[in-house]
Amino acid sequence: MEWINAIVQGILVGGLYALFAAGLSLIFGVMRLVNIAHGDFIVAASYLAFVIIRATGLHPLASLVLVVPIAALTGYVLQYGILNRTLGKDILPPLLVTFGLSVIIQNSLLTIFTPDSHKLDAGVLETASLEILPGVAIGYFPILVFVTAVVVIAGLQYMFYNTGLGRAFRATSDDTEMAQLMGLNKEKIYASAMALCLAVVALAGVYLAIRSNFDPFMGPGRLIFGFEAVIIGGLGNLWGTLVGGIILGVAQGLGAEINPGWQVLAGHLAFLFVLAVKPTGLFARIAG
Amino acid sequence: MTPSVSRTTQSSRIAAGVAIILILLLAAAPWWGSVATERLIGEFMVYLALASLWNLLAGYTGLVSVGQQAYVGFGAYILISLSLLAGWNPLYAVPVAGLSAALVAIPVGKLVFRLQGAYFAIGTWVIAEVFRLLFAQLAVLGGGSGISLPTASIKLIAENKFWREASIYWLALALGMGALALVYGLLRSRLGLALTAIRDNETASVSLGIRIERMKFAVYVFVAGMTAMVGSLIALQKIRISPDAAFSVNDWTAFVIFIVVIGGIGTIEGPIVGTLIYFLLREFLADLGSIYLMILGALAIVIMLLAPKGIWGYVRDRYHLSLFPTGYRVNSTE
Numbered sequence: 319m320e321w322i323n324a325i326v327q328g329i330l331v332g333g334l335y336a337l338f339a340a341g342l343s344l345i346f347g348v349m350r351l352v353n354i355a356h357g358d359f360i361v362a363a364s365y366l367a368f369v370i371i372r373a374t375g376l377h378p379l380a381s382l383v384l385v386v387p388i389a390a391l392t393g394y395v396l397q398y399g400i401l402n403r404t405l406g407k408d409i410l411p412p413l414l415v416t417f418g419l420s421v422i423i424q425n426s427l428l429t430i431f432t433p434d435s436h437k438l439d440a441g442v443l444e445t446a447s448l449e450i451l452p453g454v455a456i457g458y459f460p461i462l463v464f465v466t467a468v469v470v471i472a473g474l475q476y477m478f479y480n481t482g483l484g485r486a487f488r489a490t491s492d493d494t495e496m497a498q499l500m501g502l503n504k505e506k507i508y509a510s511a512m513a514l515c516l517a518v519v520a521l522a523g524v525y526l527a528i529r530s531n532f533d534p535f536m537g538p539g540r541l542i543f544g545f546e547a548v549i550i551g552g553l554g555n556l557w558g559t560l561v562g563g564i565i566l567g568v569a570q571g572l573g574a575e576i577n578p579g580w581q582v583l584a585g586h587l588a589f590l591f592v593l594a595v596k597p598t599g600l601f602a603r604i605a606g
Numbered sequence: 607m608t609p610s611v612s613r614t615t616q617s618s619r620i621a622a623g624v625a626i627i628l629i630l631l632l633a634a635a636p637w638w639g640s641v642a643t644e645r646l647i648g649e650f651m652v653y654l655a656l657a658s659l660w661n662l663l664a665g666y667t668g669l670v671s672v673g674q675q676a677y678v679g680f681g682a683y684i685l686i687s688l689s690l691l692a693g694w695n696p697l698y699a700v701p702v703a704g705l706s707a708a709l710v711a712i713p714v715g716k717l718v719f720r721l722q723g724a725y726f727a728i729g730t731w732v733i734a735e736v737f738r739l740l741f742a743q744l745a746v747l748g749g750g751s752g753i754s755l756p757t758a759s760i761k762l763i764a765e766n767k768f769w770r771e772a773s774i775y776w777l778a779l780a781l782g783m784g785a786l787a788l789v790y791g792l793l794r795s796r797l798g799l800a801l802t803a804i805r806d807n808e809t810a811s812v813s814l815g816i817r818i819e820r821m822k823f824a825v826y827v828f829v830a831g832m833t834a835m836v837g838s839l840i841a842l843q844k845i846r847i848s849p850d851a852a853f854s855v856n857d858w859t860a861f862v863i864f865i866v867v868i869g870g871i872g873t874i875e876g877p878i879v880g881t882l883i884y885f886l887l888r889e890f891l892a893d894l895g896s897i898y899l900m901i902l903g904a905l906a907i908v909i910m911l912l913a914p915k916g917i918w919g920y921v922r923d924r925y926h927l928s929l930f931p932t933g934y935r936v937n938s939t940e
Contacts, residue, residue, distance in 0.1 A: 351724075352723070352724030352725060352727070352728065354672070354724075354727070354728070400907075400911070403911055404910070404911070408914075409668070409670065409723045409724055410664070410668075410670060410871070410910075410914075411910050411911070411914060412724070413670050413724050413727055414670075414863060414867055414906065414907075414910050415907050415910050415911065417672065417860070417863060418864070418903040418904070418906045418907040418910070419903070419907070421856070421860050421899055421900070421902075421903040422899075422900050422903040422904060422907075425896035425897070425899045425900045425903075426900060428896045429896050429897060429900075538731070538855065541728070542728065542731060542732055542735065545725070545728045545732075546732065549721070549725065549729075579739070579742065579743055579750075580743075582735075582739060583736065583739040583740070583743075586732055586735060586736045586739070587736070589732065590717060590732070590736070593717055593720055593721070593729070594717060597720035597721075
């Protein structure tokens, strides 16, 4: 029963990893940008929620009403003001600039909030659970996270293929010059994509902070989980990131069953295994 | 009126002279400096070596790794294991660390080379994390809390403290200057011409018959081996290592990247200029702790956006200066 439990919990955690990954996948799809500071944005969103909750006494889920728009606006400004300048044929500038941002965010959080870890208190939501099998109980909160991931991915998928914004994203991604000739403003399209990415990041950050303790240096780890989910699932496939997240979550759950020290390691090994046998990921849509 | 071809310039001849005097002066440091001086220069050499190697990797072959700490930590742990478990003189463990890291880099490289560009960067980071977590599992090497080099091993290096400190210092000097010299020599060779061609235009170099992937792979393995030797030196300097410190992304990659970007990526002089600036800034700002890192990060971002070739790139373009010329110049003799 312990093993079944580990697998079930792993699947549900996979939803959170898919939320980490969806934003990465989105901006890579639109502008081929890999944001090294992605994980730090997630943790920064956790801290933003922490500050808002402390000031207003809101429930963590209610704080999303503020955290999501603030994050999205930040993403728009950041892309428009800084990151757009780094995009071009050379891959070095975006990599190094986002790497610099990552270090700046971590150390800003450290300076403002100290290295102590914090957690958001979501009350009964955290403890309530449903027993599906004897010995296998699933919490309402993990279910909520998983359902959110499914809804977010379905929403992004719908946006991509059924809305004007999605058409603009695809057009800019496929042929930037032609899209601009058709009157699209590349800079604004990219900024909108980053805004959307950070909206998802905000969700992920608040969920992360409800689920476990967070501290200023958690970002790189979350970036790596999201990245692994993207690569396992296959570049450019949003539903693939959900599968990738689930595989990662299950691998970590099983690893932890063997030995607590193996939890994260087992996830990395699963990723390296997929990279060795199927380097394009399971359901790749676009070439790297 | 026959034109002649030369590889040197006025400034490079002066630079070579100054470099020889400087190296002799540095080599004599145990007699004119204190232990603190030796340790400071030793640390300088560590960063100079890491920066030159990372610059070779990222600046010339476009392999932007953020996971070089994998090899730093690996080298450090090889030195500790050989000293602790096999009773070796730690100095002998240094080349072994380099060789074994190069061997490990072959399968690891095969794996991460399946990822392109920015994804390669994060892939190397995953590898470093795997190394860190694996070494943290080894109870015989202290597990997660780390381990110290035993006193008996330290005594094997030399009889007394003066020679021990001097030996570790000379090793640092040899690795710092060696890394610089190797990178310079490599770039002046046939291989270097190919690498420079890859840096400038990958498509054109393929069409001229340069086997890019093999070349990049060879550089990756070479840099891994050298980085591990520097890692083993770090273990000697610090005496105590732990997985978190040995595989630290901040210490062995973030600082190194900032040094190279600020100094000038894709130039041999860049890492030297960057390391000097890094140590100067640290003298004045180290008390600020985490704010110091933020300033470095911000400086690197500003330079990347405004002067992507860094400080040396700016100086070179402005004054046509080259201390370590790798190209050929045609002089007409009139």
